[in-house]
Amino acid sequence: MVHHHFAHYLDVKFHNKSRILRTISAGPVTRVDLARITGLSPATITTLVKELLAAGLVVETQALESMGGRPPILLEFNPDARRAIGLSVDSKRIQAAVVNLAGAIVHLREESLHSTDPQQLLPQVANLVRTLVAEAGLEWDWVAGVGVAVPGIVDPKQGVVRLSTVLGWREVPLGPELSALLGKPVLVQRNGNAAALAEAYFGKSEIQPNLLYLRLSSGIGAAVVAGGSVYTGTTGRAGEVGHMVLDPDGPLCRCGNRGCLEALASARAITGRALEQIQAGRGRRMLELAGGDPEDLTVAHVIQAAQEGDPEAGALLEEAGRWIGLAIAGLVNFTDIHAVVLDGELSQAGETLLQPVRETAMKAVLPSDGARLQIWPSSLWPRAGVIGAATLIIEEVLRFMETEVKPRKRSRSPLPDPE
Structure with a gap:
């Protein structure tokens, strides 16, 4: 992140201008509304809005209706300024x-x-x-x-x-x-x-200043946004949840441990278990979608089979969903962040995966957190x-x-x- 060293008064000015722009970006507002929402003085609003207008980041429009007299001037965010x-x-x-x-x-x-x-x-x-x-x-x-x-x-x-x-x-x-x-x-x-x-910033209709992000792909990683900024940790390694051990007696992970989240619920793990089923004479629909060649099988074939109603593929996704939900509950309990977005190939698996994720997470978080917990698939993927x-x-x-x-x-x- 860029770090600027301004005198204190400039820091305050930039902070106030940022508050103004963020407020305007949420929807058109008048200068009077802006002062009420931000708590800044009308004089400060006038000065800083003038600078935003000059930079092209904000434009003025007229309201279509008024309570009588001249329609009020609305301030709108200009996303195409840069x-x-x-x-x-x-x-x-x-x-x-x-x-x-x-x-x-x-x-x-x-x-x-x-x-x-x-x-x-x-x-x-x-x-x-x-x-x-x-x-x-x-x-x-x-x-x-x-x-x-x-x-x-x-x-x-x-x-x-x-x-x-x-x-x-x-x-x-x-x-x-x-x-x-x-x-x-x-x-x-x-x-x-x-x-x-x-x-x-852009995944939902409103900004999520506190967010847990999980990428469910061939590996599993996470990221934390707190106060609008990404938390990177001391060495930049924050988010390595894929090797969180959930089942000490579980399958061997490539990291050498057993029962890591990645070994239980990643796209690679799901595909591996699907291959085991095929080798045992089951998983017929998944094999058909792979063109009859087990070496061509991907998690997309498992997802498609599950969406067609194949019970064996559905069971694989449901099991993975329960492990993912358990991991999410631990992260929510630790961070006190209740907004969770899922990205990666598995995020698009639909309710077969999402329902057990949500049900398991809701049961495993602290009782007071269950009602506030929101888990949704990425709208920005891929x-x-x-x-x-x-x-x-x-x-x-x-x-x-x-x-x-x-x-x-x-x-x-x-x-x-x-x-």
Whole structure:
């Protein structure tokens, strides 16, 4: 995250401006309503709204109806005042998107990785951004910055990927080097943390300042958004719930322990148990969906079979759902956060998975928490990562109210402004 060192009065000013913009972004309001909602003085409202209007982040419109006399002037958030670029990188491909300040993807492009070697990947990423901006017909001045989501352990303050076993990286200064190539600020975050931020800001109709995020894929990871910010922990490893031991006598996990959540309820674990059923002469519908070849079986085939009413596939998802629900209950009891979003392939499995997740979690949380607990599937899947990467930039724009996020150092080779 970018850290700015302002005098105290500037800190207060930015904080107040952020409160104003967040209030306006929730829906059109008058200046009088704004003063009432925020508790700020009319003089402060007048001054700061003028600055937001000048930056283009807020526009004025007239109400269609009034109680008599001149219709009141409404203030509306302008999500198109700036754009953010989001990049999501994994071992095989890059997703890149132009995203507006409301979290909507304006233009999307994907490419296969030429190489995971940073010396080859960074120029590819820079060229992809240039192509994306050109295809979107976007003026470079409108780009507030570039956010990057990567698998691994990240130091977001320095923009350094400390370790990514997926990419084979150690101590890669991704943020500073990409910023130097593009002449724009670049913020870097772990992919799960970035996706959690997207879900908190844009996943539901209202912002979720406190949110638990679970990614249910071939592995299982989590992220915590508290007070509107991602909690990363001391070393950036926060969220490694996949290796929480739930059943000491359970199946062996790839980490060496038994009964980890990942060994019980991940997409890999479910597919493995489906293969065991097929080898035992059961799981006929799942095998048919895989084209008759067990080696081609994926969790998508299990999900499809369950949605068609296949009892064997349904039982596999229900069992996984109970373990996931138990893990969620532990996280809710520990964090006191009652909003939980599920992402990843399994999040789209429907009620066959979600019902046992919710039922188990409701029973296992503290009695006073059950009524408040909300668990829902991601509405951003499979784009939460790339939207989350852009959200790193959007968050800074909304927080500090600058027309663009400032680069950490002078760029060596800025991208020229379009003619």
